[in-house]
Every structure is written in structure tokens, then in C-alpha cells.
Amino acid sequence: MQNDRLLRAIRREPVDRTPIWFMRQAGRYLPEYRATRAQAGDFISLMSNPELATEVTLQPLRRFPLDAAILFSDILTVPDAMGLGLHFVEGEGPKFHRPLRDEAACQNLATPAISEKLDYVFKAVSLIKQELDGSVPLIGFCGSPWTLLTYMVEGGASKDYQNTKKLIYDRPELAEQVLDKLCSALIDYLCNQIEAGADTVMMFDSWGGVLSTPAYLKFSLAPMQKIISAVKAKHPNTPITLFTKGGGQWLPAIAESGCDMVGLDWQTDIHLARQQIGDQVALQGNMDPTLLYTDPSVIRDEVARILAGFGQGSGHVFNLGHGITPQVNPEHVAAMVEAVQQISPQYHR
Amino acid sequence: MQNDRLLRAIRREPVDRTPIWFMRQAGRYLPEYRATRAQAGDFISLMSNPELATEVTLQPLRRFPLDAAILFSDILTVPDAMGLGLHFVEGEGPKFHRPLRDEAACQNLATPAISEKLDYVFKAVSLIKQELDGSVPLIGFCGSPWTLLTYMVEGGASKDYQNTKKLIYDRPELAEQVLDKLCSALIDYLCNQIEAGADTVMMFDSWGGVLSTPAYLKFSLAPMQKIISAVKAKHPNTPITLFTKGGGQWLPAIAESGCDMVGLDWQTDIHLARQQIGDQVALQGNMDPTLLYTDPSVIRDEVARILAGFGQGSGHVFNLGHGITPQVNPEHVAAMVEAVQQISPQYHR
Numbered sequence: 001m002q003n004d005r006l007l008r009a010i011r012r013e014p015v016d017r018t019p020i021w022f023m024r025q026a027g028r029y030l031p032e033y034r035a036t037r038a039q040a041g042d043f044i045s046l047m048s049n050p051e052l053a054t055e056v057t058l059q060p061l062r063r064f065p066l067d068a069a070i071l072f073s074d075i076l077t078v079p080d081a082m083g084l085g086l087h088f089v090e091g092e093g094p095k096f097h098r099p100l101r102d103e104a105a106c107q108n109l110a111t112p113a114i115s116e117k118l119d120y121v122f123k124a125v126s127l128i129k130q131e132l133d134g135s136v137p138l139i140g141f142c143g144s145p146w147t148l149l150t151y152m153v154e155g156g157a158s159k160d161y162q163n164t165k166k167l168i169y170d171r172p173e174l175a176e177q178v179l180d181k182l183c184s185a186l187i188d189y190l191c192n193q194i195e196a197g198a199d200t201v202m203m204f205d206s207w208g209g210v211l212s213t214p215a216y217l218k219f220s221l222a223p224m225q226k227i228i229s230a231v232k233a234k235h236p237n238t239p240i241t242l243f244t245k246g247g248g249q250w251l252p253a254i255a256e257s258g259c260d261m262v263g264l265d266w267q268t269d270i271h272l273a274r275q276q277i278g279d280q281v282a283l284q285g286n287m288d289p290t291l292l293y294t295d296p297s298v299i300r301d302e303v304a305r306i307l308a309g310f311g312q313g314s315g316h317v318f319n320l321g322h323g324i325t326p327q328v329n330p331e332h333v334a335a336m337v338e339a340v341q342q343i344s345p346q347y348h349r
Numbered sequence: 350m351q352n353d354r355l356l357r358a359i360r361r362e363p364v365d366r367t368p369i370w371f372m373r374q375a376g377r378y379l380p381e382y383r384a385t386r387a388q389a390g391d392f393i394s395l396m397s398n399p400e401l402a403t404e405v406t407l408q409p410l411r412r413f414p415l416d417a418a419i420l421f422s423d424i425l426t427v428p429d430a431m432g433l434g435l436h437f438v439e440g441e442g443p444k445f446h447r448p449l450r451d452e453a454a455c456q457n458l459a460t461p462a463i464s465e466k467l468d469y470v471f472k473a474v475s476l477i478k479q480e481l482d483g484s485v486p487l488i489g490f491c492g493s494p495w496t497l498l499t500y501m502v503e504g505g506a507s508k509d510y511q512n513t514k515k516l517i518y519d520r521p522e523l524a525e526q527v528l529d530k531l532c533s534a535l536i537d538y539l540c541n542q543i544e545a546g547a548d549t550v551m552m553f554d555s556w557g558g559v560l561s562t563p564a565y566l567k568f569s570l571a572p573m574q575k576i577i578s579a580v581k582a583k584h585p586n587t588p589i590t591l592f593t594k595g596g597g598q599w600l601p602a603i604a605e606s607g608c609d610m611v612g613l614d615w616q617t618d619i620h621l622a623r624q625q626i627g628d629q630v631a632l633q634g635n636m637d638p639t640l641l642y643t644d645p646s647v648i649r650d651e652v653a654r655i656l657a658g659f660g661q662g663s664g665h666v667f668n669l670g671h672g673i674t675p676q677v678n679p680e681h682v683a684a685m686v687e688a689v690q691q692i693s694p695q696y697h698r
Contacts (some may be wrong), residue, residue, distance in 0.1 A: 161664060162676075169640065293515050295519050
């Protein structure tokens with residue numbers, strides 16, 4: 001690997017500067033992404049085509065000196081492979097044709113042959129890996145069981161997760177059955193990504209933060225721990241990152257999940273997070289993505305603040321605290337990346 | 350005051366059981382509220398009519414043995430009084446005709462004659478107080494300066510608060526000018542509510558939780574502290590509650606704001622919160638409002654868990670962690686209130 005800063009930082013080995021990549025770096029804020037997506041026709045056609053998925057994965061690396069590529073895909077590939085029928089409704093986001101509306105739907109849920117049904121994902125991983133040609137690491141990923149469950153039960157995005165919460169509170173054993181099936185599928189999914197070439201994997205727990213503490217520990221963190229331990233048993237040297245958006249209050253528990261790195265949203269203070277858990281795991285984050293709308297000098301100040309917040313030594317991967325939004329000017333992204341490159345070396349002497 | 354449990358709990362004086370009221374207790378989940386609102390025509394006509402506002406304020410107290418009434422109003426009355434032109438668009442929530450779109454709009458923002466422009470609110474407070482006739486305390490309230498600023502700059506609800514964040518980051522001095530004007534207006538507003546009869550007041554910082562830690566401290570908490578200290582100077586014996594939704598990570602700072610009680614959302618663990626800050630202030634909360642969709646036996650278990658989490662002694666006001674939602678069955682609310690009444694006395698022996 002020519003540039004292994006990301007992997008070294010996750011292991012807290014010395015680096016010359018803080019590595020940077022950012023969530024949704026292959027995305028709509030880039031005109032070249034929009035062009036490839038137009039060529040594909042729609043989002044699903046784009047992500048399920050290994051050549052086009054490879055192309056958009058590599059696009060941000062041609063523009064910015066990033067320290068990692070992340071597979072272009074979607075967390076909902078897995079419920080789709082389980083037969084729920086993923087589709088996108090313009091302006092409304094992802095939807096499922098066959099959401100889990102009743103007990104029968106939960107019990108009949110199939111554990112799919114992941115390697116076959118999601119073959120297009122693993123093909124993309126191999127192809128990206130080949131194209132990267134040892135330049136930077138490739139990050140694979142999946143959604144957390146809880147986060148996927150919310151989409152599967154609600155049939156799409158939700159405001160208050162009413163049906164999913166009813167399921168976990170009124171029928172906890174049924175919820176756990178579905179979460180178990182999701183765990184099996186996700187273990188297979190991550191292992192297949194690693195076997196196809198992913199150098200590290202990340203679990204996106206986008207909606208763990210809508211739960212109370214005991215519900216989070218039981219229905220979100222525990223299934224993620226199960227996945228981490230099974231993936232680690234098979235691939236002990238592949239680092240795993242866990243990111244619960246809105247999970248700042250649960251960092252000590254998250255750090256004990258067996259993961260190697262914890263993602264921080266932007267509300268969490270990285271200095272306090274390092275004091276709390278930075279000896280156990282690496283930290284990834286945590287700039288407010290909305291900062292990318294501000295003046296480049298403000299972006300630079302914010303980068304400096306976050307780097308200083310983490311402080312001296314390895315163990316920090318710079319990132320946004322959530323995905324970049326489509327209206328961001330790519331020049332502002334360049335300002336962020338440049339600031340990390342220029343300011344961070346002082347913390348690694 | 351016949352029932353002063355709320356005020357005693359805020360002061361951490363002995364009570365026979367944990368007091369309960371809940372956010373939006375006068376609201377759309379009640380058929381009698383929907384009838385009065387239909388009579389008024391629309392939301393603004395309802396809240397600006399002191400007689401009808403009094404009627405809906407009292408409705409939940411006729412159904413449930415609650416320990417407080419809360420003024421029926423809206424946090425956006427103040428920006429409306431500042432000339433922004435509040436209106437509601439069906440299905441889209443509150444909007445302003447004249448949002449703060451540029452520097453001139455910020456600088457020309459008028460500090461209104463609150464006692465005159467919001468006379469309808471103070472009339473409602475007097476009337477409610479009279480109708481309550483010393484039965485339970487009346488809670489007055491306002492929105493936090495930061496929360497109001499987001500509506501004023503975005504012109505309504507927002508997804509990422511892009512314009513407001515641009516303002517505070519790119520033009521911090523201009524943002525502080527507007528926040529200062531809001532502070533003056535809100536100090537007047539709360540003092541007038543207290544002088545009209547409110548026994549305690551609460552500040553709703555609905556959107557403080559979308560900020561990074563330093564931005565929260567500077568642009569949300571600091572203005573709230575200014576308000577608390579000015580209101581306390583005039584009304585030292587009126588307890589003040591501060592509630593930042595999503596503020597669980599900042600509880601120690603919030604507890605030092607000078608407030609008497611801190612509101613907790615449902616993600617925050619009340620047991621840990623009491624360990625962290627419960628010696629300085631009382632705590633209010635913190636059931637997930639979505640729990641009200643579950644089976645009454647589940648609601649009862651959750652009430653028991655929260656009461657046990659706070660533990661022995663006074664200093665807890667039971668509440669939801671956010672406002673009740675319109676589709677809730679009032680019988681489920683009754684189950685929650687009854688559970689607090691039945692289970693809590695053991696913690697006050």
C-alpha cells in the first residue's frame with residue numbers, strides 16, 4: 001500500500017499527518033458524479049453496475065488527495081437482497097415494496113444467499129481494488145441491524161420510527177428474530193467485501209441515536225457487537241469502525257464493542273471523546289458538514305480546532321460528522337482537505 | 350396552592366409522589382382540543398384568543414390528574430412580534446413572511462414593545478391563572494434565542510440550518526447582534542408572563558442539539574444564561590427550566606447556567622444525568638413520546654424504569670422527552686399518568 005495512513009491511524013501507529021476521507025465523498029456535490037449517474041439512469045442502476053460504481057468511487061480521489069476510497073453503494077442493498085424490493089421515489093428517498101408490516105412478514109423473512117444476490121457489490125469491490133492498484137485503502141461498509149430494521153419496518157425513512165419502536169417494545173422477541181437474521185446477512189456481507197478486497201469496514205448506525213439508552217444497548221449496540229465479533233473471528237486483522245450518529249452519550253459502551261475505531265458526529269467534542277475513550281480505539285470525525293457552506297477561512301479554522309481537539313499523536317481519522325450534502329461547492333471541500341494536510345503534521349512530530 | 354408538587358420538586362423539597370406534566374399536553378391528541386381549534390379556525394387564531402387559549406390549556410387537566418398547567422402558545426410569538434409575519438402552511442409548519450435574509454434585515458430588526466404586542470399572551474396567562482384558582486402551578490415559556498434565530502433566518506423549519514450556521518460562522522458579530530435583540534425581547538416576555546401569574550417558566554431550546562460543542566456554548570447556551578440571569582434579577586423566586594433537545598452531552602454546562610431544572614430528552618439516561626448534575630438542579634423528563642404508541646403495560650414498565658433511574662428523593666419532574674404526537678390515544682396517556690401516581694410514592698418515603 002503506497003498510502004497506508006488510514007490503516008496506521010486506526011491502529012494508532014505513527015503517521016506523518018492525519019488521514020482524511022469523508023462520508024459520501026463519491027456523491028452529488030461532484031458534477032462528474034452527476035454525469036455518471038445521468039448515464040446510469042438512476043441510483044439503483046448506478047450502484048448495481050460494478051464498472052459505474054467503480055468510476056464514481058474513484059472520482060473524488062482524482063480531485064482531492066484523499067487517504068481512502070469508500071465503496072459506492074447503499075446500506076439498503078441487504079434488505080433488498082432479503083426480498084423487500086428497494087426502490088427510490090424522487091424527493092422521498094428509499095422505499096420498500098414489501099416492508100415488514102406484520103408478524104408473518106417478520107417470520108417469513110428469508111436469510112438470503114448474500115454472495116450470490118449481492119454479487120454486484122463484491123464485483124465492484126474487486127474492480128475498485130484493482131483500479132486503486134495499491135494507492136490507498138478501500139473501505140467497505142454496511143448499515144447497522146437497527147438502522148436497517150427501521151427502513152424495513154417503516155417501509156422507508158421515518159420521522160418518529162413509530163412502527164419499529166412498537167415492534168421492539170411490544171414484541172421484543174420478534175424484533176430480535178429479525179435482528180438476528182440481519183446479523184447473519186451482514187456478517188456474510190462484510191466478510192465477502194473483505195474477501196473481495198476491502199481493507200477495512202465501517203458500520204453505519206444512522207438511527208441508533210433515536211433510541212433511549214437501554215433500547216440502544218439492546219437493539220442497536222448488541223447486534224453490532226455480534227457482527228463485529230463474527231467478522232473478527234474470520235478476519236482478525238481487518239479494522240472495523242462503528243458509527244452511531246447521535247451516539248455521543250454512549251461512547252464508553254461503543255468503545256467496548258470490539259471495534260477498532262469509533263465515528264463521531266459533529267455534536268460530540270472530540271477532545272472529551274479522546275479523554276473518555278481514546279485509549280481503547282481510534283476516533284473518526286467530526287466536522288459539521290454544514291460548515292462546508294461557510295467561507296474557506298472559516299472551514300480552515302474549524303479543521304484546526306478539531307485537529308487541536310484531538311491533539312498530539314496518531315489515532316485520529318479526519319472526516320465529517322455526517323455525509324456531505326449535494327449543494328456543497330467542491331472548492332470548499334478542497335479547502336478542508338488542504339487544511340488537514342497543512343495543519344495536521346504538527347500533531348505527528 | 351393546593352397542589353405544589355411541581356414547585357417543591359424543582360426546589361428539591363419533599364413531595365409525596367413525583368409530579369407529572371408533559372410537553373404539548375394541550376394538543377391535537379385530544380378530541381376536545383381539535384374541536385376548540387376548529388371553532389377558532391386556525392392555530393394562530395386559537396393561540397391569540399385568550400379565552401380559547403385558556404380553554405385548551407385547561408382541557409388536559411380535566412382528563413388527567415396532572416400537576417401543572419402550561420400556557421397554550423407558541424415559541425414563535427416573539428419573532429412575530431418583531432415583525433417577521435408568522436403564518437402556518439398546512440403540512441409544512443410555521444413560516445415567516447419576512448425572514449432575516451441579509452445584513453440589512455438583521456440590523457433593522459426591531460426590539461418590540463413586548464408588553465403591548467404580546468398582550469394577548471399575558472391576558473391568557475392571567476385568565477388561566479384565575480381559572481386554575483390555586484389548584485396547580487402554571488408554567489410559562491419561551492423559545493431559546495438560538496432556536497428562534499433558526500426559524501427567523503431559515504424562514505421556517507429546516508433540515509440542516511444552512512443559512513443560520515452560515516450566519517454564526519461567517520458573521521458571528523452580526524449573529525450576536527440579533528441574538529442580543531432576541532435576549533432583550535425574551536427577558537421582557539418571560540418577566541411579563543411571571544408578572545401576569547406564571548409560577549415557573551421554561552426555555553425550549555429545540556435546536557441547540559444541531560450545533561457543535563463550542564457553537565452550542567457560544568450561540569445557544571450563553572444567550573440563555575443571559576436571559577436566566579436577567580429574569581432571576583427581577584424574579585429571584587421563580588424557578589426556571591432549561592431544555593436543550595439533543596443536549597445530553599452538555600449537561601454539566603447546562604446545569605451551571607443558573608437554571609433550577611434541566612429538561613432531558615429520552616436518549617439521555619436519567620440515572621447517569623442525576624449522577625452528573627443532579628446535585629445542582631432538578632431534572633425533568635424523560636420518556637420517549639413514541640412509547641405512548643405501545644401497549645399500556647409497556648408504558649407502565651417504562652415509567653417504572655425512569656422513576657427507578659432517578660431513584661430516591663425529590664428533584665424529578667416526570668415528563669416526556671419531547672412533545673406528545675397527535676396520533677396518541679388519550680387512554681395511553683392516562684396509563685402513563687396513573688403509573689407515575691402509583692409507582693412513584695415509594696421513592697419519596
